[in-house]
Amino acid sequence: MKDKSNSLLKLNRIIFVLAIIGLIIAVYVLQGFLRQAPIVCINTGCEQVRKSASSYIFGIPVPAFGLVGYSLITILAFLRTFSTGKSLLYAILGIASFGFLFVGWFTYTEIFVINATCTWCAISAVIMTVIFILSVKSYMLLKK
Amino acid sequence: MRLTNETKIFIGIIVVTLIIVGLGVFLFSRPEQILSKEDLLPAGTITKGLVSSKVYLVEFSDFQCPACKSFKPIVDEITSTYKDKLYFGYRHFPLTQHPFAQKSAEAAEAANEQGKFWQMYDYLFAKQDDLSDAVIDGGVKELGLDTAKFQADMKSDKVKNKIEKDLADGNKFGISATPTFFLNGKKLNLDQLSDLKTAVEKAIQQPL
Numbered sequence: 001m002k003d004k005s006n007s008l009l010k011l012n013r014i015i016f017v018l019a020i021i022g023l024i025i026a027v028y029v030l031q032g033f034l035r036q037a038p039i040v041c042i043n044t045g046c047e048q049v050r051k052s053a054s055s056y057i058f059g060i061p062v063p064a065f066g067l068v069g070y071s072l073i074t075i076l077a078f079l080r081t082f083s084t085g086k087s088l089l090y091a092i093l094g095i096a097s098f099g100f101l102f103v104g105w106f107t108y109t110e111i112f113v114i115n116a117t118c119t120w121c122a123i124s125a126v127i128m129t130v131i132f133i134l135s136v137k138s139y140m141l142l143k144k
Numbered sequence: 145m146r147l148t149n150e151t152k153i154f155i156g157i158i159v160v161t162l163i164i165v166g167l168g169v170f171l172f173s174r175p176e177q178i179l180s181k182e183d184l185l186p187a188g189t190i191t192k193g194l195v196s197s198k199v200y201l202v203e204f205s206d207f208q209c210p211a212c213k214s215f216k217p218i219v220d221e222i223t224s225t226y227k228d229k230l231y232f233g234y235r236h237f238p239l240t241q242h243p244f245a246q247k248s249a250e251a252a253e254a255a256n257e258q259g260k261f262w263q264m265y266d267y268l269f270a271k272q273d274d275l276s277d278a279v280i281d282g283g284v285k286e287l288g289l290d291t292a293k294f295q296a297d298m299k300s301d302k303v304k305n306k307i308e309k310d311l312a313d314g315n316k317f318g319i320s321a322t323p324t325f326f327l328n329g330k331k332l333n334l335d336q337l338s339d340l341k342t343a344v345e346k347a348i349q350q351p352l
Contacts, residue, residue, distance in 0.1 A: 036335055
C-alpha cells in the first residue's frame with residue numbers, strides 16, 4: 001500500500017515538472033505567434049510552422065491550446081499534493097489523452113501539410129506523450 | 145491550513161522555475177546592442193557600393209541556405225538601385241548542417257582572389273541545389289578563372305582564416321540563423337523578404 005502511494009507520488013511529481021516545462025515552451029512559442037516575432041529554433045522549421053495557416057485552429061494559434069492544457073495539468077498535479085481524491089487524476093488523464101491526440105494530429109500536420117517540423121513542437125509532443133503515459137500508469141496503479 | 149511536505153516540494157519547484165525563467169527573460173531581453181562598423185566590416189570584407197555611404201548593410205550568409213537564396217534577388221536589387229547610397233558587405237556564415245557550405249565559401253573567396261567574387265556569388269546561388277566539386281569546377285571554367293591558382297587559393301590559409309574569422313565574428317554577434325543582416329550596426333529581424341528593402345529604404349531616407 002505504501003509502495004503504491006509512493007509510486008503515485010513520484011509519478012505526480014514527474015507529471016508536474018513536465019507540465020511546467022511544457023507550459024514554459026507554450027508561453028515562449030505563443031508570444032512568438034502573437035508578436036509575429038521569430039522563434040529561436042534549432043532547425044529552420046519553427047518559422048515555417050509559425051507562418052503556416054495550419055498552425056491556427058479557428059483563428060486560435062496552436063500553442064494557445066498547449067498553454068491551456070499544460071496550465072490545467074500543472075494546477076491539477078499541484079492540487080493532488082493535498083487531495084487524494086481520484087477525480088483529480090481522472091481529470092489529468094482526460095486532458096493528457098486529449099493532449100496526446102492533439103500533438104499526434106499536429107505532428108502529422110507539420111510533417112505532411114506544412115512540410116516542416118519545429119523543435120519546440122516536437123519537444124512538446126514528447127512531453128505530452130510522456131505525461132499521457134504516466135497518467136495512464138497512475139490510473140492503473142490506482143485501480144489495482 | 146498545514147501544508148503537506150509534498151505541497152512544499154511543489155511550491156519549491158514553482159519558485160525555482162520562476163527564478164530560472166525570470167533570469168532567462170532578463171538575460172535575453174537586454175537592449176539590442178549596436179555593433180561598430182569596424183567590427184562588422186573588418187579589412188578584407190567583400191563589399192559593394194559607395195564606401196562613404198551613411199547607410200551600410202552587412203549580410204552573414206551561406207551559399208547552401210535556401211533562405212539566403214530567397215533574399216539574394218532583394219539584396220541584388222537594393223545594392224544596384226542604391227549603389228551610391230548604400231555600402232554592402234558580404235560575410236560568410238557556413239552552417240555545419242550544409243555539407244557544401246564551407247567549400248562554397250572557399251570557392252567564393254578563391255574567386256575573389258581573382259577579382260570575381262560577385263560572379264562566383266551569382267553562380268553558386270544559381271547552382272544551390274547541387275554544389276558538388278564538379279559544379280564548382282564548372283564555375284571556374286565558366287568564369288574563366290585560372291584553375292591552378294583557384295585550387296591553390298581554395299586551400300590557402302588566407303581564405304580559410306577569413307572564413308573562420310567571419311564565422312567567429314558571427315557567433316560573437318549572436319547569429320543563430322542565416323541570412324542575418326545588420327543595418328547600420330543593428331541586427332534586423334525580418335519577417336518577410338520585402339522587410340529588408342523597406343528597412344534599407346527607410347534608413348536611406350532618414351536625414352543624418
